[in-house]
Amino acid sequence: MRQEQEETVAPSVRLRPVREADLAMFRRFLTEPGLIGLDWTGFRDAQEPARRFAADGYLGAENSRLIVEAGPEQDAVGFVGWHATGYGVAKFWEIGIALLPEWRGQGxxxxxxxxxxxYLFTHTPAERIQAGTHPENAAEQRSLEKAGFRLEGVMRSVEFRAGRWRDGWLYSRLRSDPAPE
Structure with a gap:
Protein backbone atom coordinates (compact mmCIF):
# COMPACT_ATOMS: atom_id res chain seq x y z
CA MET A 1 0.00 0.00 0.00
CA ARG A 2 1.40 3.36 -1.02
CA GLN A 3 1.39 6.17 1.53
CA GLU A 4 0.24 9.55 0.32
CA GLN A 5 2.71 12.29 1.13
CA GLU A 6 1.38 15.63 2.16
CA GLU A 7 2.81 18.52 0.24
CA THR A 8 3.93 21.20 2.63
CA VAL A 9 3.13 24.67 1.42
CA ALA A 10 4.79 27.58 3.15
CA PRO A 11 2.38 30.23 4.38
CA SER A 12 2.23 33.47 2.43
CA VAL A 13 4.42 36.16 3.96
CA ARG A 14 4.28 39.92 3.74
CA LEU A 15 5.79 42.91 5.53
CA ARG A 16 3.89 45.99 6.64
CA PRO A 17 4.38 49.01 8.90
CA VAL A 18 3.72 48.67 12.63
CA ARG A 19 0.19 49.41 13.86
CA GLU A 20 -0.80 50.34 17.38
CA ALA A 21 -2.37 46.89 17.87
CA ASP A 22 1.09 45.32 17.31
CA LEU A 23 2.50 46.93 20.45
CA ALA A 24 1.07 44.13 22.61
CA MET A 25 3.30 41.64 20.76
CA PHE A 26 6.34 43.90 21.26
CA ARG A 27 5.56 44.08 25.00
CA ARG A 28 5.40 40.27 25.13
CA PHE A 29 8.90 40.00 23.63
CA LEU A 30 10.16 42.37 26.35
CA THR A 31 8.47 40.73 29.32
CA GLU A 32 8.04 36.98 28.66
CA PRO A 33 11.24 35.08 29.41
CA GLY A 34 12.21 32.79 26.56
CA LEU A 35 9.62 34.05 24.07
CA ILE A 36 12.35 35.61 21.94
CA GLY A 37 14.53 32.51 22.26
CA LEU A 38 18.27 32.90 22.74
CA ASP A 39 18.03 36.69 22.54
CA TRP A 40 16.34 37.03 25.95
CA THR A 41 18.39 39.56 27.92
CA GLY A 42 16.14 40.02 30.91
CA PHE A 43 13.03 42.07 31.57
CA ARG A 44 12.78 45.38 29.73
CA ASP A 45 10.55 48.47 29.91
CA ALA A 46 7.11 47.36 28.70
CA GLN A 47 6.12 50.97 27.95
CA GLU A 48 9.01 51.54 25.53
CA PRO A 49 7.11 50.19 22.48
CA ALA A 50 4.32 52.76 22.95
CA ARG A 51 6.82 55.62 23.29
CA ARG A 52 8.69 54.53 20.17
CA PHE A 53 5.48 54.08 18.18
CA ALA A 54 4.34 57.57 19.22
CA ALA A 55 7.70 59.05 18.18
CA ASP A 56 7.95 57.67 14.64
CA GLY A 57 5.78 54.59 14.14
CA TYR A 58 8.97 52.50 14.16
CA LEU A 59 10.09 54.02 10.85
CA GLY A 60 13.17 56.03 11.82
CA ALA A 61 16.14 57.19 9.79
CA GLU A 62 18.64 55.12 11.81
CA ASN A 63 16.52 52.12 12.87
CA SER A 64 13.13 50.73 11.95
CA ARG A 65 10.79 47.76 12.22
CA LEU A 66 8.16 46.15 10.03
CA ILE A 67 5.61 43.54 11.03
CA VAL A 68 5.81 40.07 9.49
CA GLU A 69 2.38 38.77 8.53
CA ALA A 70 1.75 35.16 7.54
CA GLY A 71 -0.91 32.52 7.12
CA PRO A 72 -4.34 32.61 5.55
CA GLU A 73 -5.51 35.34 7.92
CA GLN A 74 -2.29 37.37 7.50
CA ASP A 75 -1.67 37.20 11.26
CA ALA A 76 1.06 39.34 12.81
CA VAL A 77 3.62 36.61 13.55
CA GLY A 78 6.68 38.69 14.44
CA PHE A 79 8.81 41.53 13.17
CA VAL A 80 11.93 42.37 11.22
CA GLY A 81 14.13 45.31 12.11
CA TRP A 82 17.16 47.13 10.81
CA HIS A 83 19.58 49.72 12.07
CA ALA A 84 22.39 51.71 10.52
CA THR A 85 25.94 50.72 11.31
CA GLY A 86 29.27 51.00 9.55
CA TYR A 87 32.78 52.35 9.46
CA GLY A 88 33.50 56.04 8.90
CA VAL A 89 31.29 57.32 6.09
CA ALA A 90 30.51 53.77 4.86
CA LYS A 91 27.10 53.00 6.32
CA PHE A 92 25.17 49.77 5.92
CA TRP A 93 22.25 47.98 7.55
CA GLU A 94 22.20 45.28 10.20
CA ILE A 95 18.95 43.32 10.27
CA GLY A 96 17.23 41.04 12.74
CA ILE A 97 14.03 39.06 13.08
CA ALA A 98 11.84 37.79 15.91
CA LEU A 99 8.97 35.37 15.26
CA LEU A 100 6.48 34.06 17.77
CA PRO A 101 7.38 30.43 18.62
CA GLU A 102 4.30 28.89 16.99
CA TRP A 103 5.31 30.41 13.62
CA ARG A 104 8.93 29.24 13.57
CA GLY A 105 10.12 26.42 11.34
CA GLN A 106 7.63 27.12 8.54
CA GLY A 107 9.85 29.00 6.08
CA TYR A 119 13.09 46.41 0.34
CA LEU A 120 16.32 47.95 1.68
CA PHE A 121 18.25 47.48 -1.58
CA THR A 122 15.34 49.07 -3.49
CA HIS A 123 14.76 52.06 -1.20
CA THR A 124 18.23 52.85 0.19
CA PRO A 125 21.69 53.11 -1.39
CA ALA A 126 23.15 50.48 0.97
CA GLU A 127 25.71 48.14 -0.58
CA ARG A 128 25.76 45.74 2.37
CA ILE A 129 23.28 44.17 4.77
CA GLN A 130 24.54 42.08 7.65
CA ALA A 131 23.00 39.85 10.30
CA GLY A 132 24.41 38.09 13.32
CA THR A 133 23.28 34.93 15.02
CA HIS A 134 24.28 32.52 17.73
CA PRO A 135 26.58 29.58 16.89
CA GLU A 136 23.98 27.21 18.36
CA ASN A 137 21.08 28.65 16.30
CA ALA A 138 21.23 26.29 13.32
CA ALA A 139 17.70 27.23 12.21
CA GLU A 140 18.61 30.93 11.85
CA GLN A 141 21.85 30.03 10.08
CA ARG A 142 19.86 28.04 7.48
CA SER A 143 17.34 30.88 7.25
CA LEU A 144 20.03 33.48 6.53
CA GLU A 145 21.65 31.26 3.91
CA LYS A 146 18.28 30.69 2.19
CA ALA A 147 17.76 34.48 2.24
CA GLY A 148 21.01 34.94 0.28
CA PHE A 149 23.45 35.67 3.11
CA ARG A 150 26.98 34.28 3.33
CA LEU A 151 28.82 33.41 6.51
CA GLU A 152 31.72 35.81 7.05
CA GLY A 153 33.08 34.49 10.31
CA VAL A 154 33.06 34.39 14.07
CA MET A 155 32.79 37.50 16.23
CA ARG A 156 34.52 36.57 19.44
CA SER A 157 32.89 37.47 22.79
CA VAL A 158 30.44 39.83 21.10
CA GLU A 159 27.42 39.22 23.32
CA PHE A 160 26.77 38.99 27.06
CA ARG A 161 23.97 36.47 27.54
CA ALA A 162 22.95 34.10 30.34
CA GLY A 163 25.76 35.24 32.60
CA ARG A 164 28.74 35.03 30.26
CA TRP A 165 30.33 36.42 27.11
CA ARG A 166 29.53 34.47 23.95
CA ASP A 167 30.66 34.36 20.35
CA GLY A 168 28.42 35.25 17.43
CA TRP A 169 28.40 34.39 13.75
CA LEU A 170 28.33 37.20 11.20
CA TYR A 171 26.56 36.88 7.86
CA SER A 172 26.25 39.41 5.03
CA ARG A 173 24.50 39.96 1.75
CA LEU A 174 25.77 42.46 -0.80
CA ARG A 175 23.70 44.28 -3.35
CA SER A 176 25.54 42.33 -6.09
CA ASP A 177 24.87 38.92 -4.49
CA PRO A 178 22.22 36.85 -6.22
CA ALA A 179 18.77 37.13 -4.66
CA PRO A 180 17.22 33.88 -3.41
CA GLU A 181 14.65 32.19 -5.58
Missing part, protein backbone atom coordinates in the same frame (compact mmCIF):
# COMPACT_ATOMS: atom_id res chain seq x y z
CA UNK A 108 8.53 32.39 7.17
CA UNK A 109 11.80 33.71 8.61
CA UNK A 110 14.00 33.34 5.55
CA UNK A 111 11.28 34.74 3.28
CA UNK A 112 10.75 37.76 5.55
CA UNK A 113 14.50 38.43 5.73
CA UNK A 114 14.85 38.12 1.94
CA UNK A 115 11.91 40.50 1.49
CA UNK A 116 13.48 42.98 3.91
CA UNK A 117 16.77 42.87 1.96
CA UNK A 118 14.90 43.50 -1.30
Missing amino acids: IGWRAQAMLCD
Whole structure:
Protein backbone atom coordinates (compact mmCIF):
# COMPACT_ATOMS: atom_id res chain seq x y z
CA MET A 1 0.00 0.00 0.00
CA ARG A 2 1.40 3.36 -1.02
CA GLN A 3 1.39 6.17 1.53
CA GLU A 4 0.24 9.55 0.32
CA GLN A 5 2.71 12.29 1.13
CA GLU A 6 1.38 15.63 2.16
CA GLU A 7 2.81 18.52 0.24
CA THR A 8 3.93 21.20 2.63
CA VAL A 9 3.13 24.67 1.42
CA ALA A 10 4.79 27.58 3.15
CA PRO A 11 2.38 30.23 4.38
CA SER A 12 2.23 33.47 2.43
CA VAL A 13 4.42 36.16 3.96
CA ARG A 14 4.28 39.92 3.74
CA LEU A 15 5.79 42.91 5.53
CA ARG A 16 3.89 45.99 6.64
CA PRO A 17 4.38 49.01 8.90
CA VAL A 18 3.72 48.67 12.63
CA ARG A 19 0.19 49.41 13.86
CA GLU A 20 -0.80 50.34 17.38
CA ALA A 21 -2.37 46.89 17.87
CA ASP A 22 1.09 45.32 17.31
CA LEU A 23 2.50 46.93 20.45
CA ALA A 24 1.07 44.13 22.61
CA MET A 25 3.30 41.64 20.76
CA PHE A 26 6.34 43.90 21.26
CA ARG A 27 5.56 44.08 25.00
CA ARG A 28 5.40 40.27 25.13
CA PHE A 29 8.90 40.00 23.63
CA LEU A 30 10.16 42.37 26.35
CA THR A 31 8.47 40.73 29.32
CA GLU A 32 8.04 36.98 28.66
CA PRO A 33 11.24 35.08 29.41
CA GLY A 34 12.21 32.79 26.56
CA LEU A 35 9.62 34.05 24.07
CA ILE A 36 12.35 35.61 21.94
CA GLY A 37 14.53 32.51 22.26
CA LEU A 38 18.27 32.90 22.74
CA ASP A 39 18.03 36.69 22.54
CA TRP A 40 16.34 37.03 25.95
CA THR A 41 18.39 39.56 27.92
CA GLY A 42 16.14 40.02 30.91
CA PHE A 43 13.03 42.07 31.57
CA ARG A 44 12.78 45.38 29.73
CA ASP A 45 10.55 48.47 29.91
CA ALA A 46 7.11 47.36 28.70
CA GLN A 47 6.12 50.97 27.95
CA GLU A 48 9.01 51.54 25.53
CA PRO A 49 7.11 50.19 22.48
CA ALA A 50 4.32 52.76 22.95
CA ARG A 51 6.82 55.62 23.29
CA ARG A 52 8.69 54.53 20.17
CA PHE A 53 5.48 54.08 18.18
CA ALA A 54 4.34 57.57 19.22
CA ALA A 55 7.70 59.05 18.18
CA ASP A 56 7.95 57.67 14.64
CA GLY A 57 5.78 54.59 14.14
CA TYR A 58 8.97 52.50 14.16
CA LEU A 59 10.09 54.02 10.85
CA GLY A 60 13.17 56.03 11.82
CA ALA A 61 16.14 57.19 9.79
CA GLU A 62 18.64 55.12 11.81
CA ASN A 63 16.52 52.12 12.87
CA SER A 64 13.13 50.73 11.95
CA ARG A 65 10.79 47.76 12.22
CA LEU A 66 8.16 46.15 10.03
CA ILE A 67 5.61 43.54 11.03
CA VAL A 68 5.81 40.07 9.49
CA GLU A 69 2.38 38.77 8.53
CA ALA A 70 1.75 35.16 7.54
CA GLY A 71 -0.91 32.52 7.12
CA PRO A 72 -4.34 32.61 5.55
CA GLU A 73 -5.51 35.34 7.92
CA GLN A 74 -2.29 37.37 7.50
CA ASP A 75 -1.67 37.20 11.26
CA ALA A 76 1.06 39.34 12.81
CA VAL A 77 3.62 36.61 13.55
CA GLY A 78 6.68 38.69 14.44
CA PHE A 79 8.81 41.53 13.17
CA VAL A 80 11.93 42.37 11.22
CA GLY A 81 14.13 45.31 12.11
CA TRP A 82 17.16 47.13 10.81
CA HIS A 83 19.58 49.72 12.07
CA ALA A 84 22.39 51.71 10.52
CA THR A 85 25.94 50.72 11.31
CA GLY A 86 29.27 51.00 9.55
CA TYR A 87 32.78 52.35 9.46
CA GLY A 88 33.50 56.04 8.90
CA VAL A 89 31.29 57.32 6.09
CA ALA A 90 30.51 53.77 4.86
CA LYS A 91 27.10 53.00 6.32
CA PHE A 92 25.17 49.77 5.92
CA TRP A 93 22.25 47.98 7.55
CA GLU A 94 22.20 45.28 10.20
CA ILE A 95 18.95 43.32 10.27
CA GLY A 96 17.23 41.04 12.74
CA ILE A 97 14.03 39.06 13.08
CA ALA A 98 11.84 37.79 15.91
CA LEU A 99 8.97 35.37 15.26
CA LEU A 100 6.48 34.06 17.77
CA PRO A 101 7.38 30.43 18.62
CA GLU A 102 4.30 28.89 16.99
CA TRP A 103 5.31 30.41 13.62
CA ARG A 104 8.93 29.24 13.57
CA GLY A 105 10.12 26.42 11.34
CA GLN A 106 7.63 27.12 8.54
CA GLY A 107 9.85 29.00 6.08
CA ILE A 108 8.53 32.39 7.17
CA GLY A 109 11.80 33.71 8.61
CA TRP A 110 14.00 33.34 5.55
CA ARG A 111 11.28 34.74 3.28
CA ALA A 112 10.75 37.76 5.55
CA GLN A 113 14.50 38.43 5.73
CA ALA A 114 14.85 38.12 1.94
CA MET A 115 11.91 40.50 1.49
CA LEU A 116 13.48 42.98 3.91
CA CYS A 117 16.77 42.87 1.96
CA ASP A 118 14.90 43.50 -1.30
CA TYR A 119 13.09 46.41 0.34
CA LEU A 120 16.32 47.95 1.68
CA PHE A 121 18.25 47.48 -1.58
CA THR A 122 15.34 49.07 -3.49
CA HIS A 123 14.76 52.06 -1.20
CA THR A 124 18.23 52.85 0.19
CA PRO A 125 21.69 53.11 -1.39
CA ALA A 126 23.15 50.48 0.97
CA GLU A 127 25.71 48.14 -0.58
CA ARG A 128 25.76 45.74 2.37
CA ILE A 129 23.28 44.17 4.77
CA GLN A 130 24.54 42.08 7.65
CA ALA A 131 23.00 39.85 10.30
CA GLY A 132 24.41 38.09 13.32
CA THR A 133 23.28 34.93 15.02
CA HIS A 134 24.28 32.52 17.73
CA PRO A 135 26.58 29.58 16.89
CA GLU A 136 23.98 27.21 18.36
CA ASN A 137 21.08 28.65 16.30
CA ALA A 138 21.23 26.29 13.32
CA ALA A 139 17.70 27.23 12.21
CA GLU A 140 18.61 30.93 11.85
CA GLN A 141 21.85 30.03 10.08
CA ARG A 142 19.86 28.04 7.48
CA SER A 143 17.34 30.88 7.25
CA LEU A 144 20.03 33.48 6.53
CA GLU A 145 21.65 31.26 3.91
CA LYS A 146 18.28 30.69 2.19
CA ALA A 147 17.76 34.48 2.24
CA GLY A 148 21.01 34.94 0.28
CA PHE A 149 23.45 35.67 3.11
CA ARG A 150 26.98 34.28 3.33
CA LEU A 151 28.82 33.41 6.51
CA GLU A 152 31.72 35.81 7.05
CA GLY A 153 33.08 34.49 10.31
CA VAL A 154 33.06 34.39 14.07
CA MET A 155 32.79 37.50 16.23
CA ARG A 156 34.52 36.57 19.44
CA SER A 157 32.89 37.47 22.79
CA VAL A 158 30.44 39.83 21.10
CA GLU A 159 27.42 39.22 23.32
CA PHE A 160 26.77 38.99 27.06
CA ARG A 161 23.97 36.47 27.54
CA ALA A 162 22.95 34.10 30.34
CA GLY A 163 25.76 35.24 32.60
CA ARG A 164 28.74 35.03 30.26
CA TRP A 165 30.33 36.42 27.11
CA ARG A 166 29.53 34.47 23.95
CA ASP A 167 30.66 34.36 20.35
CA GLY A 168 28.42 35.25 17.43
CA TRP A 169 28.40 34.39 13.75
CA LEU A 170 28.33 37.20 11.20
CA TYR A 171 26.56 36.88 7.86
CA SER A 172 26.25 39.41 5.03
CA ARG A 173 24.50 39.96 1.75
CA LEU A 174 25.77 42.46 -0.80
CA ARG A 175 23.70 44.28 -3.35
CA SER A 176 25.54 42.33 -6.09
CA ASP A 177 24.87 38.92 -4.49
CA PRO A 178 22.22 36.85 -6.22
CA ALA A 179 18.77 37.13 -4.66
CA PRO A 180 17.22 33.88 -3.41
CA GLU A 181 14.65 32.19 -5.58
